[in-house]
Amino acid sequence: MSDKAATIASLESAYAEFRRKVTGLPDDAWTERWMGTWTLSQLTAHMAGWFKEMTGAISRVGKGEKPTPEGVDYSNADAWNAKFAATATPGKSAMGIFDLRFKEYVAAAQGLSDDMYGTNPEGKPRIGNRLLDGAGIHHFAEHGAQLDAWLASQR
DSSP states (O other): OOHHHHHHHHHHHHHHHHHHHHTTOOGGGGTOOOBTTBOHHHHHHHHHHHHHHHHHHHHHHHTTSOSSOTTOOOSOHHHHHHHHHTTOOSGGGHHHHHHHHHHHHHHHHHHSOGGGSSBOTTSOBOHHHHHHIIIIIHHHHHHHHHHHHHHHHTO
16 A cells, blocks of 8 residues: 555545544533533534645645745734634534545545655655544544544543
8 A cells, every 4th residue: 555545545444433433422522621621513624624724735735836825824823713703613523524624635635646645765754644633533643532432431
């Protein structure tokens, strides 16, 4: 399996695991504040927001451009996170946007050439891996663990 295929497979596996955890939750689970001030709807909006931003980044990289558009700064993640959470669709319908943004993210990743994945000669991840890790693979692990703890507290 190529580095590209393996990275995308890891991303899709992490998505499926996260999706499995939230499928079938009752309506009130989507409006309960459990992650600081956030609900599950806001968490998924936050993740979908990063999928959308990184879809654009992947597209730019594929054209030979920098991943971040001119004049945009992602260094204040808290501000971006709040912006994304504020766009949340209430309730289970939040998953429609989450799923759409994830599908677009994966499609963009599949469009990058194979040489943008794997590691460089210094052993550092190439741009394709980095763009799928931060907003995707790592993000699912981070929020999946928080989701697990919350779900365990509900039993």
